[in-house]
Amino acid sequence: MSTVTKTENPEASPRVKAVFDDIRTTRKSDFINNMWLYLAFDPDLLEKTWAEVKAVMATPSALDPLVKEMLYIAVSVTNGCSYCAHSHTAAAKAKGMTGEQHADLMRVIALAAKTNQLAVALQLPVDAAFDADRQS
Amino acid sequence: MSTVTKTENPEASPRVKAVFDDIRTTRKSDFINNMWLYLAFDPDLLEKTWAEVKAVMATPSALDPLVKEMLYIAVSVTNGCSYCAHSHTAAAKAKGMTGEQHADLMRVIALAAKTNQLAVALQLPVDAAFDADRQS
Amino acid sequence: MSTVTKTENPEASPRVKAVFDDIRTTRKSDFINNMWLYLAFDPDLLEKTWAEVKAVMATPSALDPLVKEMLYIAVSVTNGCSYCAHSHTAAAKAKGMTGEQHADLMRVIALAAKTNQLAVALQLPVDAAFDADRQS
Amino acid sequence: MSTVTKTENPEASPRVKAVFDDIRTTRKSDFINNMWLYLAFDPDLLEKTWAEVKAVMATPSALDPLVKEMLYIAVSVTNGCSYCAHSHTAAAKAKGMTGEQHADLMRVIALAAKTNQLAVALQLPVDAAFDADRQS
Amino acid sequence: MSTVTKTENPEASPRVKAVFDDIRTTRKSDFINNMWLYLAFDPDLLEKTWAEVKAVMATPSALDPLVKEMLYIAVSVTNGCSYCAHSHTAAAKAKGMTGEQHADLMRVIALAAKTNQLAVALQLPVDAAFDADRQS
Amino acid sequence: MSTVTKTENPEASPRVKAVFDDIRTTRKSDFINNMWLYLAFDPDLLEKTWAEVKAVMATPSALDPLVKEMLYIAVSVTNGCSYCAHSHTAAAKAKGMTGEQHADLMRVIALAAKTNQLAVALQLPVDAAFDADRQS
Numbered sequence: 001m002s003t004v005t006k007t008e009n010p011e012a013s014p015r016v017k018a019v020f021d022d023i024r025t026t027r028k029s030d031f032i033n034n035m036w037l038y039l040a041f042d043p044d045l046l047e048k049t050w051a052e053v054k055a056v057m058a059t060p061s062a063l064d065p066l067v068k069e070m071l072y073i074a075v076s077v078t079n080g081c082s083y084c085a086h087s088h089t090a091a092a093k094a095k096g097m098t099g100e101q102h103a104d105l106m107r108v109i110a111l112a113a114k115t116n117q118l119a120v121a122l123q124l125p126v127d128a129a130f131d132a133d134r135q136s
Numbered sequence: 137m138s139t140v141t142k143t144e145n146p147e148a149s150p151r152v153k154a155v156f157d158d159i160r161t162t163r164k165s166d167f168i169n170n171m172w173l174y175l176a177f178d179p180d181l182l183e184k185t186w187a188e189v190k191a192v193m194a195t196p197s198a199l200d201p202l203v204k205e206m207l208y209i210a211v212s213v214t215n216g217c218s219y220c221a222h223s224h225t226a227a228a229k230a231k232g233m234t235g236e237q238h239a240d241l242m243r244v245i246a247l248a249a250k251t252n253q254l255a256v257a258l259q260l261p262v263d264a265a266f267d268a269d270r271q272s
Numbered sequence: 273m274s275t276v277t278k279t280e281n282p283e284a285s286p287r288v289k290a291v292f293d294d295i296r297t298t299r300k301s302d303f304i305n306n307m308w309l310y311l312a313f314d315p316d317l318l319e320k321t322w323a324e325v326k327a328v329m330a331t332p333s334a335l336d337p338l339v340k341e342m343l344y345i346a347v348s349v350t351n352g353c354s355y356c357a358h359s360h361t362a363a364a365k366a367k368g369m370t371g372e373q374h375a376d377l378m379r380v381i382a383l384a385a386k387t388n389q390l391a392v393a394l395q396l397p398v399d400a401a402f403d404a405d406r407q408s
Numbered sequence: 409m410s411t412v413t414k415t416e417n418p419e420a421s422p423r424v425k426a427v428f429d430d431i432r433t434t435r436k437s438d439f440i441n442n443m444w445l446y447l448a449f450d451p452d453l454l455e456k457t458w459a460e461v462k463a464v465m466a467t468p469s470a471l472d473p474l475v476k477e478m479l480y481i482a483v484s485v486t487n488g489c490s491y492c493a494h495s496h497t498a499a500a501k502a503k504g505m506t507g508e509q510h511a512d513l514m515r516v517i518a519l520a521a522k523t524n525q526l527a528v529a530l531q532l533p534v535d536a537a538f539d540a541d542r543q544s
Numbered sequence: 545m546s547t548v549t550k551t552e553n554p555e556a557s558p559r560v561k562a563v564f565d566d567i568r569t570t571r572k573s574d575f576i577n578n579m580w581l582y583l584a585f586d587p588d589l590l591e592k593t594w595a596e597v598k599a600v601m602a603t604p605s606a607l608d609p610l611v612k613e614m615l616y617i618a619v620s621v622t623n624g625c626s627y628c629a630h631s632h633t634a635a636a637k638a639k640g641m642t643g644e645q646h647a648d649l650m651r652v653i654a655l656a657a658k659t660n661q662l663a664v665a666l667q668l669p670v671d672a673a674f675d676a677d678r679q680s
Numbered sequence: 681m682s683t684v685t686k687t688e689n690p691e692a693s694p695r696v697k698a699v700f701d702d703i704r705t706t707r708k709s710d711f712i713n714n715m716w717l718y719l720a721f722d723p724d725l726l727e728k729t730w731a732e733v734k735a736v737m738a739t740p741s742a743l744d745p746l747v748k749e750m751l752y753i754a755v756s757v758t759n760g761c762s763y764c765a766h767s768h769t770a771a772a773k774a775k776g777m778t779g780e781q782h783a784d785l786m787r788v789i790a791l792a793a794k795t796n797q798l799a800v801a802l803q804l805p806v807d808a809a810f811d812a813d814r815q816s
Contacts, residue, residue, distance in 0.1 A: 001811040002259045003361040004374070034260045035251070042375035049254065049382075056247045062236035067203050068244050074207045075248035075389075077529045078214035080352035080624035083255040084248070085531055086266040089547040100198035102548070103586035106529055108204050110593075111192045112211035112220070113525035114518045115171070117619075118185065119219040121485040121514055123138045123493055124170045130222040131681040137675045139497040140510070178511035185518075211525075213393040216488035216760040221395055225683040238684070239722035242393055246729075249389035250382045253755075257349045257378055259357055267545045273539040275633040275803045276646070306804045307795070314647035321654075321798065328791045334780035339747050340788050346751045347661075347792035350758035352624035355799040356792070358810040372742035380748050383736045384755035384764070387715070390729065391763040395683045396714045402766040403409040410667045411769040412782070442668045443659070450783035457662065457790075464655045470644035475611050476652050479618045483656035483797075486622035488760035491663040492656070494674040508606035516612050519600045520619035520628070523579070526593065527627040531546045532578045538630040621801040629803055650801055654794045661793035665757040665786055667765055 007040045015043035019050050026058050033087060066095045074109050138174060146176035155179075155186050162194050169223060202231045210245050274310060282312035291315075291322050298330050305359060338367045346381050415448045423451035427458050434466050441495060474503045482517050551584045559587035563594050570602050577631060610639045618653050682718060690720035699723075699730050706738050713767060746775045754789050 011017040020032055039046040057068055069092040076084035092102075128134060147153040156168055175182040193204055205228040212220035228238075264270060283289040292304055311318040329340055341364040348356035364374075400406060419425040428440055447454040465476055477500040484492035497510075505513075536542060555561040564576055583590040601612055613636040620628035633646075641649075672678060691697040700712055719726040737748055749772040756764035772782075808814060 001358065001806055001813070002261060003358060003810075003812050004258055005812045031265065033263045033265070035255060038258050038260055039254070041371065042378070045375050045378055049251065052247055053251065056243050061243075062234065062240040063206075063244070067206070068240075070199075070203070071206060071210045071241065071244045072248045073529070074210035075214050075245050076252055077525060078211050079249065079252040079256075080528055081252040081255050082528075082531060083260045083262055084252050085529060086262045086545065086547060089268070089529075090266040098198065099585065103589050104198040104204075105207065106526060106586070106589055107192050107197075108199070108207045109211050109529060110522045110525045111188055112208045113215065114522035115185065115189065116212055116215040116217040116220050117485060117518045117521035118175070118514060119171060119217050120215075120488055120490075121481070121493060121497075121517060122140055122174050123490060124174055124219045125138060126219055126222045126681055127169045129167065129169070130226040130683075132225070132683050132685045133681070137494065137670055137677070139494060139674075139676050141676045177507065178514070181511050181514055209393070213389060216392055218392075218395060221393060221683060222681065225393075235721065239725050242390060242722070242725060245393060246386045246389045250386035253349060253382045253385035254378060256352055256354075257345070257357060257361075257381060259354060262545055266547075268547050268549045269545070273534055273541070273630065273803060274805060275538075275540050275630060275801065277540045303809065305807045305809070307799060310802050310804055311798070313643065314650070317647050317650060321795065324791055325795065328787045333787075334778065334784040335750075335788070339750070340784075342743075342747070342751060343754045343785065343788045344792045346754035347758050347789050348796055350755050351793065351796040351800075353796040353799050355804045355806055356796050358806045361812070362810040370742065376742040376748075377751065379736050379741075380743070380751045381755050383732055384752045385759065387729065387733070388756055388759040388761040388764050390719070391715060391761050392759075393683065394718050395681060396718055396763045397682060398409055398763055398766045399713045401711065401713070402411075402770040404411050404413045404769070405409070409766065410669060411766060412666055439673065441671045441673070443663060446666050446668055447662070449779065450786070453783050453786055457659065460655055461659065464651050469651075470642065470648040471614075471652070475614070476648075478607075478611070478615060479649065479652045480656045482615045482618035483622050483653050484660055486619050487657065487660040487664075489660040489663050491668045491670055492660050494670045497676070498674040506606065512606040512612075513615065515600050515605075516607070516615045517619050519596055520616045521623065523593065523597065524620055524623040524625040524628050526583070527579060527625050528623075530548055530582050532582055532627045533546060534627055534630045535577045537575065537577070538634040540633070617801070621797060624800055626800075626803060629801060633801075650798060653801060654797045657797035658790045658794035661757060661790045662786060664760055664762075665753070665765060665769075665789060667762060 002038060004038055004041045006038055010037065010040040013040070013043055016040045016046060019043075019046050022054070023050065026054060035083070035087065066092060066097060069095055070097070070101075070105050073105065074112075077109060078113065140174055140177045142174055143176045146173065149176070149179055151179040152176045152182060155182050158190070159186065162190060171219070171223065202228060202233060205231055206233070206237075206241050209241065210248075213245060214249065276310055276313045278310055279312045282309065285312070285315055287315040288312045288318060291318050294326070295322065298326060307355070307359065338364060338369060341367055342369070342373075342377050345377065346384075349381060350385065410446060412446055412449045414446055418445065418448040421448070421451055424448045424454060427451075427454050430462070431458065434462060443491070443495065474500060474505060477503055478505070478509075478513050481513065482520075485517060486521065546582060548582055548585045550582055554581065554584040557584070557587055560584045560590060563587075563590050566598070567594065570598060579627070579631065610636060610641060613639055614641070614645075614649050617649065618656075621653060622657065684718055684721045686718055687720045690717065693720070693723055695723040696720045696726060699726050702734070703730065706734060715763070715767065746772060746777060749775055750777070750781075750785050753785065754792075757789060758793065 011020055023032060023036060024030055039049060069088055072088040073092060076088055147156055159168060159172060160166055175185060205224055208224040209228060212224055283292055295304060295308060296302055311321060341360055344360040345364060348360055419428055431440060431444060432438055447457055477496055480496040481500060484496055555564055567576060567580060568574055583593060613632055616632040620632055691700055703712060703716060704710055719729055749768055752768040753772060756768055
């Protein structure tokens with residue numbers, strides 16, 4: 001079930017084919033997951049979303065690729081995105097996340113959810129020491 | 137403003153004093169932030185919360201301390217916890233997060249929020265390839 | 273699967289039948305979707321929920337019916353409500369939402385989720401110019 | 409700061425005055441909090457919102473008034489609503505919530521946030537035993 | 545589908561067996577639900593999570609066990625946790641939640657979600673009267 | 681308070697100045713709000729965020745500019761983003777949102793939050809009729 005119809009034969013569109021080819025080349029794999037198959041309903045949305053994912057996630061940057069996947073998982077879980085929890089956990093494992101790291105990730109994001117709840121419930125005033133403008 | 141009254145002279149309670157002393161020792165700093173000052177309204181809640189934060193965040197584990205702080209930020213921001221965004225960003229900087237890493241963290245969590253929204257809006261079916269039971 | 277038992281033969285209850293009849297009349301359709309079939313476990317909750325949905329969504333008001341459906345989708349997706357994303361996307365299509373409008377809706381709500389994440393992460397102070405009391 | 413302008417002299421409107429009078433009578437207090445003062449910008453929205461709050465929260469029902477306030481706090485905190493966390497914690501105290509109950513409420517909602525995070529991260533399949541239709 | 549592989553024969557691990565035995569004893573039931581079966585991938589995470597759930601939910605405290613289950617439902621629903629909504633609704637029914645109480649719970653958490661939305665949309669300033677420090 | 685330091689004299693950077701100039705030209709106003717002033721800490725993040733906001737929000741598309749602002753408000757409120765609720769409500773008013781439309785927007789997003797909560801609490805199965813693949 002989905003809210004848009006999966007395009008039949010999406011690569012008949014040259015714009016879609018170009019994106020799919022780039023996904024295959026970038027990932028060194030023939031597998032195209034549903035995110036891209038369904039986004040093909042609008043080639044502009046497909047192109048721009050892939051371009052941003054490639055720039056942020058598949059381009060060397062200040063953070064390690066596995067760290068970026070784990071951050072993605074943290075956000076996806078907190079947002080309750082089932083598809084994203086699945087796809088980014090699979091991606092993190094493909095990038096080498098060990099069972100110990102996975103369990104540690106669980107511990108950190110579970111604790112964060114818990115103390116977030118306490119801080120909001122108590123409506124804690126922010127300590128002046130945390131103000132970035134004051135620190136500069 | 138807060139929803140519990142800040143305890144006056146909280147260290148008059150030996151249980152509270154013991155926790156505050158451990159916070160100061162663990163962090164090598166005299167600063168006690170509002171999270172702990174306000175949790176002092178219930179010594180049991182204070183003790184258990186600090187024990188878990190210490191075990192998960194201040195004990196060597198499979199993930200790097202800075203990575204754990206960045207994961208904490210990712211969850212806190214997604215939950216909209218103002219206090220937590222402030223306190224954990226300050227903690228990440230104290231653990232060496234550079235400006236480039238901070239900007240990269242912003243890029244990843246902003247992109248994750250965006251593609252989460254798309255995946256939920258499209259109600260994407262989860263690819264069978266992402267099933268951990270199938271992978272084993 | 274659900275957390276309440278679907279009532280067998282719900283229209284045996286005159287209160288439930290009256291609501292279902294009004295749904296059919298208002299929508300000019302015999303289809304009663306699961307929202308109402310399951311809410312039938314409590315006729316008072318069913319009556320009041322339908323009355324509010326009818327008043328807000330099926331009564332002419334300052335906003336166009338299709339715009340109201342798209343706003344409903346925006347909230348439902350952000351809340352991660354799978355049932356609601358499905359039902360209100362179907363409703364928006366029934367009210368004439370085109371593929372281009374659907375893609376545009378995706379672009380706007382995805383961008384909003386992204387910049388929300390940035391604004392919360394940066395803990396931006398609200399500009400005085402945005403204060404409604406100041407504008408009056 | 410707010411996004412609507414606070415109405416000056418709101419009780420000049422007979423519809424607003426009638427709602428405010430009913431709030432004062434129902435609560436046996438002259439205090440009108442900002443929720444109602446700002447909703448006065450649209451008398452219809454004010455009337456309907458107050459009518460529902462009165463029906464659900466100020467009318468005897470299957471749940472105890474204090475339990476209902478604590479449930480309200482649980483939802484408000486999880487949604488990150490600062491105003492609501494404040495107003496409903498104050499209401500719960502006015503209805504007799506003790507410090508021990510307050511701390512227990514904190515423990516439960518913090519644990520729930522934590523295990524929610526784990527269940528979503530693990531993408532746990534729902535046990536068949538939890539299906540209400542199966543239980544009937 | 546899940547993001548971790550379900551451990552085959554988990555009770556071969558003495559640490560896992562000890563937790564499962566305690567779950568069976570505490571609950572007076574042989575049924576072990578998926579939460580614990582999947583958490584068995586990391587015995588430390590399993591032990592600590594169960595210990596906290598037992599301490600908070602299965603130990604007499606200032607709040608009634610059924611009230612605690614309903615609070616758990618309120619948080620779980622607001623977080624959109626499907627597994628948790630199912631498991632805690634089943635638990636609440638097992639602890640005696642009646643149909644009337646269930647419907648009342650629905651009314652309260654639905655209203656809370658609605659007024660949370662209004663309070664955030666209006667960006668209501670918090671009334672000084674709600675400040676706990678001022679009340680003390 | 682914020683988590684990044686506001687750059688002093690940001691337009692000393694040619695990249696920042698170019699973005700700010702484009703903001704002023706696009707909006708026909710000299711006012712630069714905090715979103716852009718604080719994002720100046722990383723010119724790349726500033727450029728890309730503004731480029732996307734301009735493409736989606738300030739370029740003619742299938743949806744009306746005011747509708748897009750109201751969708752932005754719906755997402756921002758549901759995410760609890762205080763800054764965004766303020767900035768996009770101000771933007772919607774600048775684009776002509778009337779008081780009646782504002783109240784109607786409140787009614788729709790409040791109702792959506794309420795029925796989202798019910799649908800998640802009941803864990804409603806999605807009706808087959810809502811499946812886009814089936815509709816095609």
